[in-house]
Amino acid sequence: MxxxxxxxxxxxxxxxxxxxxxxxxxxxxxxxxxxxxxxxxxxxxxxxxxxxxxxxxxxxxxxxxxxxxxxxxxxxxxxxxxxxxxxxxxxxxxxxxxxxxIPNMAHPQAPRGKEDKDNLEVKRVGSPTQFSFPPKDHVELGQSLDILDLDTATKVSGTKFYYLKNEGTILELALVRYALDMLSKHGFTLMTTPDIAKTEILEGIGFNPRGAESNVYTLEGEGTCLIGTAEITLGGYHSDSILEKDQLPIRYAGLSHCFRREAGAAGQFSKGLYRVHQFTKVEMFVYCLPEESEAIHEELRSIEEEIFSSLDIPFRVVETCTGDLGAPAYRKWDLEAWMPGRNNGEWGEITSTSNCTDYQARRLNVRYRDKDGKNRFVHMLNGTAIACSRAIIAILENHQQADGSVRIPKALVPYCGFDLIQPRHV
RNA sequence: GGAGAGAUGACCGAGCGGUCGAAGGUGCACGAUUGGAAGUCGUGUGUACCCCGAAAGGGUACCGAGGGUUCAAAUCCCUCUCUCUCCGCCA
The missing domain is CATH 1.10.287.40 (Serine-tRNA synthetase, tRNA binding domain)
Structure with missing residues (x-):
């Protein structure tokens, strides 16, 4: 607030x-x-x-x-x-x-606009992957490689759920470990967080757990919800506390499952793994001094760029327009990966990083003691390191080969223990 | 899940209806003493909100949380949460 x-x-x-x-x-x-x-x-x-x-x-x-x-x-x-x-x-x-x-104020440079098509492309890394054969989408690939099962998940859990199988299971764990290692190198403290949080924490972060259009699963009679992101549990970590100035910035990398209702998402692109009710994510979260938040926001974006560059995935960076920022964010950048199987090739969001300034800190009551002895609100930022389901889409679709196999990006090979996934079904 | 003990300021700890924003101690800050330090002595030392204001000042609330009794609650009653010990159950 x-x-x-x-x-x-x-x-x-x-x-x-x-x-x-x-x-x-x-x-x-x-x-x-x-x-x-x-x-x-x-x-x-x-x-x-x-x-x-x-x-x-x-x-x-x-x-x-x-x-x-x-x-x-x-x-x-x-x-x-x-x-x-x-x-x-x-x-x-x-x-x-x-x-x-009342939403947070927006950065003066944030493009004014209503929807995601008004977002401003600020950078491109790599160029859309070219194929000498008709590329498949990740659903087809996942089935032929026998690493993804959507149909059985629909039977057991409902639509927008999935099983990862065989190398798919390993691939997800490899992505998690790869991201954690990288964040550890960047000075982040690693955490596995709860997948459930109290309603008041959700509200402090700026989520509205109730209401028809809510994207949040609430637990009956508990006052708790399934988290949609570890931003919630990492942001709630220091609620109601006064931090020492010299312990800032605090950088956390949080591993959690993420749950989203995605009610009414029928009209949006939702094939396969793109829009699912549950996925695994490594999230970056930073508590810092007001004067350093803009620089740290750039740092988070550059870490996201580093991760996806090193996975050999073409992507672009867009600056989110005011209408698409969401209430807590002051400024936001998204990384959009090239997804060859999406409508015959399209950019699709894979990460997002926001500077929420003191908007969340005020409600969650996270402060630090300044030189003059006054308690002031910290700034809070978040960013996706790896959202597994979407990263898997990008890897499968960009690294597929003519024979139907998928090449594992070099950086990930040590984590996977294999460098290629071969088709099992024809 | 069952039984018991507890929760007071930065920390320790007293208070158990009105004199309590809260003794005492520790810590911290400033001042004095000293060639310097230790020590000693003195002074000060919470947060939030509201009013007023140049500043100073004034008011209200806060003793785990919420409710109740009372003219009056840190203090009595109820509910809840958390911590500790013991038992049970369990991955």
Whole structure:
């Protein structure tokens, strides 16, 4: 969330930002709730002050009559306070709800636009793979290599689930280990995180677990959810704490499963492994000082580039437009890999890195102590190292050969223990 | 899952209806003493929100969390969470 005082001081900028993001939030309602809340708070505090004064006065020796007058006064105040407290609670809840709808401010350079087609290509590494034969898509390849089983997963678990088999299983583990080794070299602390988190943590990160369009699986009667990304568990790790300034930046690499409902995703490209309900991901997460977050954001992007360059996968980098940023992000870059099997060759998102500045830290209450002794909110950033399912698509489709086999990228061979996957079915 | 013990400020630890934002100690900061250091002495030392303001200042809340009793709760009652010990179960 944003700081209400920042909003008050920058009303027009906040309104413009909401328009730029094509979001639905009512700043004027928010401000009127804030003013109402404060008026009630003042009234309540005044009543409490009277109550304390009254109680204080009763410590001394009083006559019977005086004492009973005081007690009556106390009873009256008690009722007033109870009434005001109930009213305040209501207004505060409404205020919090509106405040949560206000998105983070956007980086001045973020392209203004509504949808992903308005994203700005900023860089290309490699060029779309050329084939001397008609390339297959990863679903076909996965079946002929006998490393992927979608049909049985549909029977057992439903659509958008999958089994990895044989070399597919190894390939996923190899990707995980490869990413973890690389992040370890870059100074990240490795973690395997829970796959479940409390609703309040989800909300702090900026997810809305409830509501019809929610992408989150909630667990019945638990107040918990299946996580959609380890960003949640890594961002919640230091909630309600004050970090030492000299321990920043903190870099975590989190391995977790990710669960997404993907309800209403029918119209979007969803063949095979691209849009699934469960996948495995290694996520980068950084807590840092405000003044270093922009540089660290670049660092996260360059690590993502390093990973996919070293896997010999052609990709481009796009800067996400305002309408596609999502509420918590100040700035976001996506890496899109070339996917030869997708609509006869298309770019498809494989990673994403966001600088969320202090938007998440404010709600999760993650601070550090500054030189002047003041507690300030940290900046929080996240980025995908490897999302296994999509990385597997990119590897299979780009590294397929005329005989139907798939070459394992050199960097991954030591992790796989094989350099080629050969067809089992014809 | 069952039985018991506990949760107080940066830390240790007292308090067990009104004199408690909270004794005492440790730590930390500043000052004095010293050639310097140790030591000693003195002073200060939480967070959040609201009001006012140039600054100073004032108010409210916070003693694991939530609810209750009372004119008044760290203190009494209820519920929950967490930690520790023992038992059970288990990968």
């Amino acid at each position: 944003l700081d209400i005082r920042f909003i008050k001081d920058n009303l027009e900028a906040v309104r413009q930002n909401i328009r730029d993001r094509y979001m639905d939030a009512d700043v004027d309602l928010l401000i009127s709730l804030y003013d109402k809340k404060n008026a009630l708070l003042r009234e309540l505090e005044e009543s409490r002050r009277c109550r304390n004064e009254n109680a204080q006065a009763m410590k001394s020796n009083l006559s019977k009559e005086e004492r009973s007058i005081r007690i009556e006064e106390g009873k009256r105040l008690k009722e007033t306070i109870a009434r005001l407290e109930a009213e305040l609670q209501e207004v505060e809840a409404a205020f919090a709800e509106e405040l949560a709808k």
